[in-house]
Structures are given as C-alpha cells and as structure tokens.
Amino acid sequence: MRTLEPFADSKLLLSIMKHRLVWVMALSTVALLPGISGGATIKGSDTMVVLNQRFAEVYARESKSPAFEVTGGGSGTGIAALLNGMTEIAASSRPIKAEEAAQFLVKTGGAVIEIPVAMDAIAIFVHRTNELPAISIPQLAAVFAGKIRNWKELGGPDRPIVVYSRENNSGTYAFFKEHVLKDADFFGKAQTLPGTAAVINAVARDPTGIGYGGIGYAKGIRVLPVSTKERAQPVEPTEQSAADGSYPISRYLYYYSTASAMRTPQVGALVQWILGDAGQAVVNETGSFPLPKEKRISVTQQVGGWVATAAPAIPPAHASSATASTRPIPAPTAAAAAAAPAVAPTPVAVDPLRLVERESNVTRREASVAEREASVVGREMKLTEREAALAQREEEAMARRTSARR
C-alpha cells in the first residue's frame, strides 16, 4: 500500500496533538475567518485527515487558489462543527445519522449535502508475526465484543487477544460497530486509541494485538484477509474487491456541506475537482480507493444541482435498511440549481440505457450553466466593488491614524 507519509509516528503525534489543538484551531479559525479571504476549512474524520491534506495541497497548487485549512477530530466532531457553522466541509467516514440530519434541518432550514469522495476498505490489522490465514466476520464480531479472548479459539497459538479499538467519536468506530458487531457493544476491555495511526502503532508493537482502521494507514503490520462467513473464500482488501463489494467491510468516505457553502466558487470548485480524475488520482496516492467511475458520474450529476444525494448504489455490505431509509432525499429546488456554479460532467464511458435520460439532463443543465455563469460574473463585479470600498476605507483609517498621531 503506497502512502505518502514517511512514517506512521508523525501521523500519530499529529492525531494526538490535535485533540487539544482542535479547539484552539476551531476558535482561531472563527477568529480569522472574516480577516482572511477564502479561509475555508475541512474538518472531521481522522481516517480522512491525510486524504484531506493532500486534496488541499494539490488543489491549491493546481488551481493557484488559497489553501483549505484541514483539521481532524473525528467524523462526529466534524459534523458537529458543520452544524455549529465552524467549518465549510465536514469530512466523515460514516453516513450522517438521522438525528444529525434533523438537527441540520432545524438549524439551517435546508438539507445537508452529502458527497462521497472516495472508497475505503476497513482493514483488520495484526502483528507482522501473526500467522492466522484469515478471519471471518462472525469471528471478528466475537473478538471485538469480547466473546473470543484467545488466539487459540481462532486456530492460532495459545495467547490472549488484546483488542484495540477507536474512540467513539470516530466514524470508523461507528461503521465497525454497525457492520461488524451488528450494533452490539464493543468489548469493555478493548483499548480505545486516538486515531488509526495510534492503532497501527499499538498493533505493530503487540504480537497479541488486533485492530482495525482505514486501509490507507496499513503499514508496518499485517492485514488479514476477511471472509463473510466461516467457510467462505477470504478476500484481501483491494480497490477491486472494495468496489465490487466482495470485501465485506468497505465503505464510502463522505464530505458533508451546506447548500450555501457549496454555492461559493471555492468549495464548489474543490468538490468538482475532487470528483474529477485529478482528485481521484490523489485518493489513490494516499492509499484509499478512488470512487468507481459510474458512481462518480452519478454523484457529479446530482452535485450539479447542489442537492443532497442519496448514497449511490451501495454494495451489499453497506446496505443497512435503517440508514438508507432515514437518508434525506429532498427534491432539487430551482433556486439552488440556478445559484450554483457550473459543473461540467466528467466524460466517461456510459451505459447506453441511461444515455437518453442523461442527454435531456445535459440540455437542461447547459441552460442553467449559462444562467449561472451570468450570475457568477455579476457576483464577481460585486466583489470588485466591495474590494474597492474596503481599500478606500482602509486608506481613510490610515489617514485618520496618522492625523491622530500628529
């Protein structure tokens, strides 16, 4: 697995330090926002911190625009920050909960916008010397619920199992709990560590340890193949197996944002770039998996109108009827479509059956694009005006200050 980080320890330090820094950063972000033009932030998932940083870095270089500020803290923290208006984009490694979506409605009056940006497989980490060939989902559930406590019961040597888990504000924790433990409680004696990098670090030093986390972090440990049932064929987590759903614990990584933030050229353009080939190449670099092309285009289409998306067709492991039915799927509003900046659909090979439908979409969209472009120009003019006014005010202030000094 390729990762850009030189070694896991620096990630660990980062992930730990940020817990205290999160508040400081959040506060300073709020304090600085009016001062710096375009100081937009991406906040949330620890799993996605490296991915977000790479997105921000590469995008800033390619587009010559001000860089996004990236902080972690956990998916729950990111969504809470979005709710409180403290970030433009919340990165989350789990779908938003019904309760959070409801709060969002109450607070902003609009639906939250969901954009899958990458795929990720949750890998099962063990020590490098661990020779267990594979593990099944029921076994995993038993281990992480504390029902199996010795490697012997899995066919390994007679050694106790030390279970490493994540804090409960982690999206990875929530996903694992829902899809592996089937909502049962984690083992009380499971050690909860801050960040996937911390889990990796602990497992790498512990021959009896087992942990889980995003595939992008897998380094210095062994990744166990996983099978859905006791006798089924174990599957390695790869891009292919994650995309076709044969690896049982794969998921989407999401961005959540508001309609008003998405309408700003900065945030909208970043999301569009991420969903394009350049952005998805960055995903590949960080060790997560790019979105399958057909998912990408359907997302782009829906994002074109800036409405909340239902999660695109999901491999069976993701489909939890509970979350799927609670997903808000509002109708696209004309106003939102008109106000949004232009998004060109990514040209890819398409399914012929959907072509007709899409063509009509395209015509409609082109019309709205023209409209939108006009509004963008208008907005830009307004901006120049405002900047001129600002400059003038500053000059006045300077003059006043110098006269006061005299």
Next chain:
Amino acid sequence: MEAFTEIQSGIPADPAVRGVLGDLLAADERRAEQAAVAGMRIVAGGVVALVLCLFLFVFREAWPLMSGQVTTARKYAPVTAGQFEGMTHEERAKYLRVEPARLLQLSPEAVTQLAALRDAETREASSQPDAGVNAASWQNLLFPRQWNGYDRPEYIWQPNSKTPKFNIMPLLVGSLRICFMALAVALPLGFAAALFVSQFASPKVREWVKPVVELLAGCPTVVIGFFGLLVVASMVQATFGLTIRLNAFVAGMCVALAVIPTVFSISEEALSGVSESFRDAARALGADEWQSALRVVVPAAAPGLMAAALLGIGRALGETMIAMMVSGNAAALDLSLFASARTVPATIGQELAETVIGGVHYRVLFLLGAMLFAVCFVTNLLGSWVLSRLRAVPAPMADPVAEEARLAR
C-alpha cells in the same frame, strides 16, 4: 474624600503626616497609582466572579441529570400524517423537538423531512430491547445492571451504543487507579529529591538540580504522553512480561512525571523555609545532618509537605493528555494496576466535542466534571483543615526565639 484617597493610595492624606514621601510624589503619579489600584481590584473581582461562574456553569449543566429530569427511555408512538395535520403548532414543535418560533421559519418541505427523520429516529431507538430503561437514572449511573446481550449485571460505559449505557464507576475507578499509581511514584521521589536539594546538596548541585526538575513542569504533557506511549510502555511490558501494553501502571508512571515537579517545588520550598536556627539547635544537641533533617526539619515543614501532596493529588486526578495517550482508555471496571484504565478527564476530553449540547451524554459528562470539581474542592478543604490542625499543635521544637522570650518572662 481625604480618607478615601488615603485608603486608595496608602499614602497619608494629612500633609503633616505625609512628610517627605508625599512631597516626593507628584499629584498625577498619585492619581495613576489610584487608578492602578482600582484596576487591580476590578481584575481581582473579575477573576473571583469568573471562577464562580465556571462553578455555576458546570453544576447548571449537570443539574437536570442530578435531579433526575433526564431520561434515555424511549417509547415509539407513531404519528400518522392525519394526526400530524390535526396537531396544534405547539404540539408539532414538541413532537419535532424544535422551538415553536423556529418551526414557523422552516419551509413546508423542511418540516416534512424533519417529521420523517424524527419518526425514523424514535422508531429505531425504541426498537432496541432496552429502550424503556432510563440509563441516566442514579441507579444505572452507579450500580451494575444486566443489559440485554450480557450474561450478568455489569458496570458498562458505552455512551454511543444504540442503547446508551452511562455507568460511571469504571471511569471513577480508572481515575483512582492511575492517581494512586502516580502518587505512589511521585510522592517518595518528589519528597526525597526536595529533601536532598534543600538539606544535603552543595549550593552548586542545587543550582543545577532545582531548575532541571522544575523544567519538567514546563514540559508539554503531550510530549510526556508520547514518550510514555513509545518508550515507557515498551519498557514496562518487556520488564514485567505484560499482555496489555497500555495500562494503569504505565499511565501512572507517566502522570508521575507531571506530578513530580509540583511536589518537588512546593516541598523544597517548605523544607528550605525552615529556619536555620532549628538545624543549628539540633546540631548543638549532637544530632548529625541526617538526624536533624529527618527529625527536625521534616516535622517542621510537614504542613508544606502536606500541601505538596494535596496539590499532587489534584494534578494527578486532573491530568488529561497523558492519561488519554498512555492508559489504553478501556472503560472496564478492573481493580488491577496492570489492566487498561479510562480516566474521568480523558473521557470528558475525548467525548465532549461530539456530544449534542443539552443531550444526555453531554449532561453525564458534565456530571463527571462536577464530580471532579467537587473532589478537588473536598481534597483542598480537607488539606487546609489538616494544615490548620498541624499548625495549632505546638511543635516539639517551637520557635527558639519565642521560647527564649517566654522563658525570660
């Protein structure tokens, strides 16, 4: 007015009394001083008010839980579209859990979506086997309960479960275990180092050792935590052959690193503060250095040492970052020092950022905060009581000067 000025500046207002000093001070200098004193008074008052506000805030946030107004019990009562239409505005607001005024501002589509979300939410929550149980009652906060899916009554802290479980005992015991371990290491080391530096070390050694130990106090706890995570944990595991690498023992040792400077500085000050005449008297009676230090100086400085220990307890109980990084944070009730532990402050630090403000989890965390507050308050109260008792009892060797004066009379 004159009297006021006198109080304000501390300078006698009567010119005759004021004399040379008054003449030396120009009028506006005096005014500046008065302003400074008034400013300090305001700032000091502000600080006291701030502490009081903090105290009140923590207790206010925890109060609904303490008084049993909060419940996690859910019962699903489906509301059909027809029923919803028939509701009054207030009933709707209550059902959707929105302020009535806010509900008026929401678009019809938003209200429809919100109703669907609330419906899904309550249905989901009430479909759990233990949905009718109030996990936030005192009974369930403090005593074990046999939850669905468990074989026996247990103390369980699982705040993010579909059926949240908020038993705080594992956290309290975890905090106490780490605090105990930290004090077991820090107090002997801190006292011994202070005794050495204040009584036995040559001035040159003292010049070096004191700042170096105190430098440890300036070391960011995250650095100590990182050191503990990578170095101390591995060393302890290799030495004792432990299965669980991150445990209360390791965490206690690392927290001790943060506690030692506190204990050291205060006890060193107390020991150095003992009058030289005490030691001289002891030596005159034939005691050697060791005897005079242990039998005379240490008892005389006992109140100071007590204060050092109490502040050490406060530091150990409140330490967040190190405990969070090194203890393993497993919230299981376990009395062993070699098992993983989750402390109260680490739990607050990790979980508060993602709770819903005003929710049950939020209130439970504030209850923990209030408890931490209360414990520190009681420890300090107890400490000052012990201190006053120690001072009231005449020391075996009272102040020699006073003694001499008494005898002369």
